[in-house]
Amino acid sequence: MAIIEISKLKKSFGSLDVLKQITFDVNKNDVVAVIGPSGSGKSTMLRSLVHLETIEGGSISVDGDYLVKDGVYPKQQDIKQITSKMGMVFQHFNLFPHLTVKENLEVAPRLLKRESLAVISKRSDELLEKIGLANFSNTHPAKLSGGQKQRVAIARALMLNPEILLFDEPTSALDPELTGEVLQVMKDLAEEHMTMIVVTHEMGFAKEVANRVVFMDNGEIVESGSPTEFFENPQFDRTKAFLRRNLK
Amino acid sequence: MAIIEISKLKKSFGSLDVLKQITFDVNKNDVVAVIGPSGSGKSTMLRSLVHLETIEGGSISVDGDYLVKDGVYPKQQDIKQITSKMGMVFQHFNLFPHLTVKENLEVAPRLLKRESLAVISKRSDELLEKIGLANFSNTHPAKLSGGQKQRVAIARALMLNPEILLFDEPTSALDPELTGEVLQVMKDLAEEHMTMIVVTHEMGFAKEVANRVVFMDNGEIVESGSPTEFFENPQFDRTKAFLRRNLK
Amino acid sequence: SDSSSKTGEKAEEKETLVIGIDDKFAPMGFRDENNEIVGFDIDLAKAAAEKMAVEIEFQPIDWKTKEAELNSGRIDLIWNGYTVTDERKEKVLFTKPYLANAQVVVTLADSELSKLDDLAGKVVGLQSLSSASDALAGNPISEDIKTVTEFSDNVTALSDLKSGRLDAVVIDEIVINYYMTTQKDTFKILEEELAPEEYAVGIKKGNEELQNKVQTALDEMNTDGTAEEISIKWLGEDKVLK
C-alpha cells in the first residue's frame, strides 16, 4: 500500500527546471534509496515532501491526504498536520547548538504539548539509549563528533513518532570512519520497518539496506528498481555511466 | 635506488607518541600509498619530510643528503635546500585566495628568482594546459570547484620542478563526483614516473596507481607491500580489520 | 478641578529657581577645593533668593549654550558675570546692571606685549560666545590678530596661556583680577582695555514678572548693605553699582 504518492511534481528555480514531472510511490515499510548526480534534484524532491520547498505543479499525498493537489496547497493547518507524519534528517545535522542533546530531542514535543513532560522525558532517554548516547544527554552538540551529531538528529526526528523518515545525504558530511555508526542506526530502523526515503551517495547502503533504488538525473527519474536489478542490470545508458563513475 | 630513506622516526605531541620509530624507504619513481585509520600519524610522517613538523629522533635523507640525522637538523639553509626537492599538496588545497590561478603558480618561482620571468610564465601556461585549466589563469581560487582547486595546487607544486611530490589526502575534501579529475592528474604524473607519496583514503587509487601500499596504525608501520599482495593477502589482523571496514 | 489643585499645590511649596552658571568663572561662580560652588554671584543669588522667598538651585552649564538653556526653560536665570550687550538684549531680559567690568587683555607677566597694537600677528584666546569675543571684534586690532582660539571656559584659556600656546587672553577684568591675587606674578594686564561693560542677571524673554522680582531683590540688597558685604568679601572693596 502506497503511503506516499508523488505525481507529476514540477518545480523550477528561475529558468532552471529542477523537477520535471516526477512521479513515484513509496509503500509502507519501504526503504527507498534515491541516488543521482549532483544537481539532479534529489534534495528538492525530498524537501518538497515536508513543504520546505513549495512546488509548482503535480500532487503529493501522504497516507491518503493531499499535501498538494495539482499544484494547489490546502490551508496552513492541514499542511502542518500532513507534514507532521514525516521526520527529516539533514546532511548538516541542523542540531540546535544552544540546547543540550536531551533538550534538542525534547524541544519540539514540549512545545507541541501533545504529551506529558514525563512521557517525553522517558522517550528521549530511551532513544538516547538506543543510539548509544545515553551518557551525552547534557552535552551540547558542539562537543560531539559528526557521527554522534547525526545520530542525535535521527533521534530528534524520532521523538515525534513519524511514520516516515526522510534523509538527505545523512553521511556525506562525515569522515569515512564515522559513517558506519550512522548507517548502523539507519539499518536498525529499517529492521523495525520504518518507512524511509534516503538520498545518498553511499552505494553500500543502497545495496544492503534499501529495497528500492531510484536514480534521478537532471530533474527526472531515469529508472528505479530493486537494488539487485538496479546495480547488476541497469537499463539506461545514463544509469550505467553514473554507476561506472561511482562504483569503482 | 632509495631516493628517500626514513629511519626510526620519532615524534610526540605532549604525552602522545604519534610516530614510534618509523622506518621505510621510497625508491625513485615509486608511487607509495599510505593508508591507515584516522590519527595513526600519516600526516605527521608526511609533514616531517618537508619540515612542517620537527621530529625528535631518527633520520630522514633525501637524495643522499640528511634533512635530519639522529634527531639533529643541519642549518636552515641546508634544510631549505633539501626540502626544495619536494612539493606538497594539501587536503584543503591551501591556494592563495588573493592571487589568480596563474599568480598562484608563479608567486614562488618569481620570488625564488632561479629562472627568468619568461621561463616561469611559459611553464605556468604549459602546466595549466596540462591540468585542463588554461582558461582559468586569471580566475581567483574562490571561483573554482574543489577538484579544480586541487589540480591548481598540484600544478603549483610542479612549478618548482620537484623530484618528489607528497599528497596529504588530496581528494578527501572533495565531493565524490570531483575526485575523478584529481585522480586523473595524479595518474598522469605516475605515468611520467614522478616519485609520489600519497596519504589517501581512496582504496581505488591505492589499488590502481600505487606500486606500494604502506599501512600505518597507531604511529607504526604495520605492513607494506605491493597493492596486490596487500589487498588480497594482508598479513596482520590490524590490516585485515581496517580493510574490512574500508572496502565494502 | 485638576488645574485648580495644581495651583493650590504651587502656593504651598516654595517655587524653585534654577540658575545657570559657568562653574569655572572665578570669582563670580566656581568650585572651591571641596568641589562646592561658591563666588560673588552665588552669594548674591542666595541672598536674593531669601528676599524673594524662593528656593534656588545652581546648574552648571556649558557657557556656549547659556541662551539656549534659558530659552528652553531648563534654567530660569543666567546669573554669573553675564554681560549686557545689545545683541543679547534681543534675546534676553536683563535686570539693571549690578557690577562694572571691562574686557582686558592679559599676558604672561614676562611677556613683551605691552599695548593693544602688539597683538598684531599673535595668537589670542577667549571664551567661546562670551562678551570677550564681542569686545575684541569691536576693536580694530582684531583685523591684525593671527588667530583667535575659542575655549569653552576661561580657565582652559588661561592654562593655554601659561603653557605658551597663546600669546594673550581676552578676559573679564574681574576674573583676571581674582586670579592675579591667587597666582601672584604669573599674569600681567595690558593697560589699554578693550571695552567697558556691565554685568546683569538674564531672564527669559517675556517673563517680566520674574525680572521685576529679581530687580526688587537686587535693589533691596543695595539699600540694606548685603551687596556691599558680598562685594567686600569677594572683590576686596565695594564695587556694586547702585
Place this chain on the structure above:
Amino acid sequence: MTWDYFISILIPMLEGSKMTILLFLIAIVLSIPLGFLLTLAVKSSFKTLSWLAQIYIYVMRGTPLLLQLLIICFGLPMIPGIGQYLVLDRFVAACLGFVLNYAAYFAEIFRGGLLAIDKGQYEAAKVLGLNKWQTMTRIVVPQMFRIALPSLANESVTLVKDTALLYAVAVPELLHFAQTAVNRDFTIMPFFVAGAIYLVMTLLLTLFFKWIERRYTFE
C-alpha cells in the same frame, strides 16, 4: 601629591561616576530591546517600515552622538511652535539621546547575529512542527544573542566611554569634575585618576561579559 589631596579630588569624581553608571544602565536596559525591535522592523516584510528603520539606523550611525545630544537637549526646544513642549530634563534628554543612538548600533549587531544563523536552523524547526513564534523565541533569538554577545560587549565598553559626552549637555559627570580639578589646581593628576576610574569601569564590564560568554557558550 598628598593622600588628602588625592581623596579630595577622588570624591567628586566618584560622585560623577555615579551619573556615568546610572546613564550606562538606563541606556543599556532600554536600547537593547529597542535595538531588537529595530532589527525586526528592518527585516519586516512591510517595506515602508523596513525603509524607515534603515534610514533611522543610517542617520544615527552616520552622525556624531554629540550632535544628537545637542539637538535633543538644545535644538528641540527651539523648534517654533512645539518647542516649548519638548524641553526635557537634562539627564532625561541625555538618556534619550544615548538610547536612540545605541539602539541603532545594537540593531546592526542583532541583524548581523540573525544573518549568522544557518538557514538549516529554521528548516529543522519547521520540520519539527514549531511555528514562527516558537522558532523565533526558542531557536533563533537565543542563538542570535549568543552570537551578538562579543559585539554587545564591545559596544557597551564604547557606551561607558561615551558617557564622557554628558559634559556637553552639562550633566556633571566624572570628566567634568576631573577638568574642574585640573583647572583649579593646575596639575595633570585628576586626569589620570579619571582615566583609572574609566579603566576600572571598562575592565569590570569586560569581565562581566566574558563571564556571560563563558556561561552561555554552546560547548
Place this chain on the structure above:
Amino acid sequence: MTWDYFISILIPMLEGSKMTILLFLIAIVLSIPLGFLLTLAVKSSFKTLSWLAQIYIYVMRGTPLLLQLLIICFGLPMIPGIGQYLVLDRFVAACLGFVLNYAAYFAEIFRGGLLAIDKGQYEAAKVLGLNKWQTMTRIVVPQMFRIALPSLANESVTLVKDTALLYAVAVPELLHFAQTAVNRDFTIMPFFVAGAIYLVMTLLLTLFFKWIERRYTFE
C-alpha cells in the same frame, strides 16, 4: 529660513569641515601603519614588547578619547619639570591623540585579520620555499588587509564622527560653528545642516570603502 541665511551659516561650517577632513586624513594615514606595528609588537616573541603593546592597546581602548585629548592638549604641559617642552600645537596635539587612539583600534582589527588567516597559508608558503619576510609581505598581509577592510571601514566612519571632539580642545571645527550659529540665531537649523554634512562625509567614506572592497575581492 532664507537662502541667504542658509548660505551664511553653511560657509563657516564648511570651513570647519576642512579641519575635520584634514584631521581625518592625517589620523588615517598615520594610525593604520602604527596600528600594524602594534599588531606585530603584540605578536612578537619578545614577551616584554608584547606585554607593553597589549597594555597600551588596553588603556587606549578602555578610556575615552576625549580624556586622552584633554591629557595631551592640556595635561602634558602641566607635568612639573618637563611640561614646558610638551606644549604641542593644538591641532598637532589633536592629531597625536587621534593617531595614538586609533592605532590601538586598528591594531585590534589587524590582529583579528591575522587570526582569520588559515595555518595552511603559512604551510603552503613554507613548502614553496618562501622565507618569513616574503610570506608576510606577499601572502599574509594582503589577505589580512582584505579581511580587515570591513572593520577598517567601520572604524573610519567612527573616526569622522569623533572629530566632533576637536571642539573640546578648542580646534574650531564643524560642530563648533554649528553651535555658535544655534546660540546666536536661536534656531535648530544649523544643527541639521551639520548633521547633513556629517552624513555626506560618512556616506562618501562608506561608498569609497565599498568600492575598495569590491575592487579587492578575491573572487
